[in-house]
Amino acid sequence: MADREIIVPESMRAIVERAGYAPAVRVGEIVYVVGQVGRTADLQVIEDPAEQFAAAWENVRIVLEAAGCSFADMVDVTTYHVGMARHMDVFREVKNRLVPREGYAWTRIGVSELAHPGLLVEIKCIAHRPSG
Numbered sequence: 210m211a212d213r214e215i216i217v218p219e220s221m222r223a224i225v226e227r228a229g230y231a232p233a234v235r236v237g238e239i240v241y242v243v244g245q246v247g248r249t250a251d252l253q254v255i256e257d258p259a260e261q262f263a264a265a266w267e268n269v270r271i272v273l274e275a276a277g278c279s280f281a282d283m284v285d286v287t288t289y290h291v292g293m294a295r296h297m298d299v300f301r302e303v304k305n306r307l308v309p310r311e312g313y314a315w316t317r318i319g320v321s322e323l324a325h326p327g328l329l330v331e332i333k334c335i336a337h338r339p340s341g
Contacts, residue, residue, distance in 0.1 A: 212237055218275040221268075224252060232272045238338050240276040244289065244331035245269045246323065254327040258296050262303040265332050270307075273336055282336040283313040289331040293319040296329055 216233035217225050225231065233242045245268035247261030248254055255261040273279055290296065297317075313334070323331050 214276075216240070216272060216276045218271050220250065220271060227252070233276050235276055235338060238340060240273070240278055240282075240336040240338050242269060242272050242276075242334045242336065244333040245272065246325075246328050246331050254325055256327065258299050258329055259303055261329055262296075262300050263307060265330050266304065266307045269332050269334060273334075276336070276338060278336045278338050280308050281312065282338060283334045284337050285335040286313050286315045287318065287333050288315070289318050289320045289323065289333075291320060291323060291329050293317065300330060 212235075214235040215231045216235060217231060221232050230243060232245075233240055235241075245265050246254075247264035247268070249264075255264050270280065273282065288300070290300070323329075
């Protein structure tokens with residue numbers, strides 16, 4: 210069986226205890242990052258769309274870093290959007306400012322709702338952790 214590691218950044222221990230899932234699982238050289246959303250440290254949904262999107266990407270970055278990766282190691286990204294047509298221009302602007310624009314596949318999916326009212330995006334990804 211492949212080497213397997215549960216990834217829990219220190220700043221996410223509260224959500225892990227409350228929700229009961231791991232922010233990421235590393236299997237061999239592959240890291241599976243669970244969907245990240247834009248919340249404050251005390252788990253409150255951020256209302257401003259641009260700030261919420263930036264916080265969601267920051268949470269992805271935190272999980273990747275805890276797994277020994279960075280945005281440059283992402284190979285597949287899936288984003289789930291509430292009100293996708295209304296917010297995509299802002300989401301894309303935030304993403305392009307914070308995340309490399311190439312090197313990974315990206316799938317965008319419109320959904321009617323996410324886990325908590327007010328959430329506009331959930332971002333999950335798969336990354337390849339460099340050897341060594």
